[in-house]
Amino acid sequence: xxxxxxxxxxxxxxxxxxxxxxxxxxxxxxxxxxxxxxxxxxxxxxxxxxxxxxxxxxxxxxxxxxxxxxxxxxxxxxxxxxxxxxxxxxxxxxxxxxxxxxxxxxxxxxxxxxxxxxxxxxxxxxxxxxxxxxxxxxxxxxxxxxxx
Numbered sequence: 001x002x003x004x005x006x007x008x009x010x011x012x013x014x015x016x017x018x019x020x021x022x023x024x025x026x027x028x029x030x031x032x033x034x035x036x037x038x039x040x041x042x043x044x045x046x047x048x049x050x051x052x053x054x055x056x057x058x059x060x061x062x063x064x065x066x067x068x069x070x071x072x073x074x075x076x077x078x079x080x081x082x083x084x085x086x087x088x089x090x091x092x093x094x095x096x097x098x099x100x101x102x103x104x105x106x107x108x109x110x111x112x113x114x115x116x117x118x119x120x121x122x123x124x125x126x127x128x129x130x131x132x133x134x135x136x137x138x139x140x141x142x143x144x145x146x147x148x
Contacts, residue, residue, distance in 0.1 A: 017046045019054055024064045031068020040065070084125045086117035 023044060030040050037055075038048040055062040093109045126134040 017050045019058060019061070023054070024058070024060050027061055028064035028068040031065045032071045033068075034072045035068075037065070080121055080125060083115070083118045084121035086115055088112050088114045 026043070027040060030043060035043070036048075037051045041048045041051045044051075055065065089112070091111055091113045093111050095107050095109075096104045097107050098104050123134070127136075
């Protein structure tokens with residue numbers, strides 16, 4: 001006796017995935033949060049291959065993903081730049097201070113937090129933005145064995 005090994009409800013072949021117009025807006029939001037196509041597929045309950053198919057079939061979906069990812073990339077680029085040159089931002093220092101007789105009070109003090117430039121971020125930025133001047137090995141100009 002032969003047993004059916006296919007999952008119930010499936011006829012074999014490609015699975016049926018339904019694209020919904022709401023996915024366009026959602027894809028843009030997911031892209032802005034740094035989601036990859038694979039992660040986006042997990043949210044929608046489909047494979048990354050299905051996401052690729054949807055990107056080809058639905059230009060607005062593709063555009064939303066690209067736009068969201070561009071926004072996320074820009075945020076990272078801005079953060080790397082700030083880290084490379086150093087930056088400051090306001091923050092609030094919160095402490096408990098004893099006022100005597102076992103009583104404490106919370107004291108909030110506005111301060112400014114400073115982050116010095118980070119040489120690793122500087123090097124990464126310059127190697128990518130100005131590879132001709134900042135790559136590890138410089139290309140030699142001129143003919144080998146002949147001094148300029």
